[in-house]
Amino acid sequence: MKAAGDQSWYDARVTLPPLRTSIGEIPLHEYRLTLGDRTWSFLHTGAVVTLEDEQRFLERERDRLPYGVMLWPASIALAHDVLTRAGELRGKRVLELGAGTGVPGIVAASLGARVLQTDRNDVALHVCGMNAERNRVSGIEVRSADWETFTSDEPFDVILGSDVLYATTMHDRLRAICEAHLAPGGVVLFSDPFRAQSLPVLEAMDAEGWRAGLAKWSIAVESGTRTIAVYELSRR
Numbered sequence: 001m002k003a004a005g006d007q008s009w010y011d012a013r014v015t016l017p018p019l020r021t022s023i024g025e026i027p028l029h030e031y032r033l034t035l036g037d038r039t040w041s042f043l044h045t046g047a048v049v050t051l052e053d054e055q056r057f058l059e060r061e062r063d064r065l066p067y068g069v070m071l072w073p074a075s076i077a078l079a080h081d082v083l084t085r086a087g088e089l090r091g092k093r094v095l096e097l098g099a100g101t102g103v104p105g106i107v108a109a110s111l112g113a114r115v116l117q118t119d120r121n122d123v124a125l126h127v128c129g130m131n132a133e134r135n136r137v138s139g140i141e142v143r144s145a146d147w148e149t150f151t152s153d154e155p156f157d158v159i160l161g162s163d164v165l166y167a168t169t170m171h172d173r174l175r176a177i178c179e180a181h182l183a184p185g186g187v188v189l190f191s192d193p194f195r196a197q198s199l200p201v202l203e204a205m206d207a208e209g210w211r212a213g214l215a216k217w218s219i220a221v222e223s224g225t226r227t228i229a230v231y232e233l234s235r236r
């Protein structure tokens, strides 16, 4: 298992001026991810790292805050995984599905990829765009897109999705996007905290023309640690 987050910095007490949105003021915090000699800064509305954080969020905050603008550990693990592929990403076309705060896509763009970050939630897209700007990365397009209707004229070498497999009702759509939009030789990277709901689609893809691999990451931030799976899918 690979350890991550130990060199990163997160302090829930650091609050920035709130974001004014159509759904009211939203508190913003900063998460700094340091890897090697580079540090990225990401705005988010609160970390949902441990299982307890997740239960608390679902009970108290879900109706108030869009979940895409929270800091989810799957995005941190996927960013680490993306960084291990630094040499392969320059000039590659990357699609991020359900980008939320946009952590892995922004790291991919920092490595020279051309990245399309998509989400259906406007507040998440706004924060995602702020994060791209904050990290002074170029080569990113942020676009409103729903998995139900997503389409693109260009294929992608890499498709990223952190914590997007939680609703089984969306599995067929997400799989169809991968089938239709992954370039030959491309790779799909999904990450999540080993959610049981994710397994049916991963197993089905593995049985039907895809090769599935797994990397485990241990993510530590102030509120605790979580083990995250990064699933790598490529066509056989």
Ligand SMILES: C[S@@+](CC[C@H](N)C(=O)[O-])C[C@H]1O[C@@H](n2cnc3c(N)ncnc32)[C@H](O)[C@@H]1O
Residues within 6 Å of the ligand: 067, 068, 069, 070, 071, 072, 074, 075, 097, 098, 099, 100, 101, 102, 118, 119, 120, 121, 124, 145, 146, 147, 148, 161, 162, 163, 164, 170
């Ligand atoms: C659990 S959040 C994860 C956000 C981000 N990837 C991360 O890991 O921090 C799931 C994200 O998927 C987005 N989403 C959910 N259903 C969607 C759909 N049908 N089309 C596009 N985005 C969707 C949500 O708006 C949200 O940003």
